[in-house]
Amino acid sequence: MIGRIQGVLLGKQAPQIVVDVQGVGYELLVPMTTLYQLPGLGSQVTLVTHFAVSENAQTLYGFFDKxxxxxxxxxxxxxxxxxxxxxxxxxxxxxxxxxxxxxxxxxxxxxxxxxxxxxxxxxxxxxxxxxxKDWQAEQSPLAAMEAASVPGVDDTNSNDIIAEAESALVALGYKPTDAAKMVTAVLKEQDVNSSEELIRRSLRSLAPA
CATH class of the missing domain: 1.10.150.20 (5' to 3' exonuclease, C-terminal subdomain)
Incomplete structure (x- = not known):
């Protein structure tokens, strides 16, 4: 059982990340709420994990906190x-x-x-x-991120940002057509400057108020 992982963040391709632990690259699947809080590539990262074994795969899931x-x-x-x-x-x-x-x-x-x-x-x-019933609905660090203003997207990177966001939504289970509609709806209302921001706002539009 792998319960915790600490190393250097090598890659982020939502919802998958890669963490280098002493030369071994571990692939983890993480919820977007964890991905939003990760540092930049090349930074040290510590995640708690859940190791799932099925007939066809062994998958490591990572989370920002317990x-x-x-x-x-x-x-x-x-x-x-x-x-x-x-x-x-x-x-x-x-x-x-x-x-x-x-x-x-x-x-x-x-x-x-x-x-x-x-x-x-x-x-x-x-x-x-x-x-x-005993859980307390606490204010998440993401709430402050949600309220922050978002600068305009760089046109030279906009196609890549859109493609990455749609790909991540499809990986989470949304149909390609629905993912495209979600992304388009967000971009009609506001500018974004990263695929992570676009994914977050697309998912946020579906979350309860």
Whole structure:
């Protein structure tokens, strides 16, 4: 079991990152809420991890803090929810927002996550209500990022930013056409200066208020 990883951040291609630990590059899948908080390439990074083994793959998931990992592990215990769906849920909303959805029986917000139908959303609410009742919906560091102004995108990089954002959304389970619509809708309303910012704002538009 790998519970923690520390090393140099070598690559970020949402939702996957690569961390160099003494010459060995570990590939991890991370929720977007973790990706947003990572430092630049070449920086030291420490993540708590969850190691998942299936018939076809061995996958390492990374999280910025233990609370996010705990929520991920709680999600995958729900019937019909696997690691991929849990990753998509935690990418589309922060921990406090998920708790809010569950406590308010907000099925509509949950079904916006790719792969989550009405029955799965209802099951999530029923099975998570007792498990999450003691959680406190705390102000996330991402809230300050969300409120910050965003400078205009450099036209020379705009196509790459759009392509990376759409690719990441598809990797999280959204259909290519839906990913393109989400990105286009954000760009009509505001400028962005990075693919991470574009992904965050695209997902934020689907999250509960």
């Amino acid at each position: 609370k996010d990992r705990e929520l991920f592990r709680t999600l995958i215990k729900v019937s019909g929810v696997g690691p991929k769906m849990a990753l998509a849920i935690l990418s589309g909303m922060e921990a406090g927002q998920l708790v809010q959805c569950v406590m308010q029986d907000n099925v509509a917000a949950l079904v916006k996550v790719p792969g989550v139908g009405k029955k799965t959303a209802e099951r999530l609410i029923v099975e998570l209500r007792d498990k999450l």
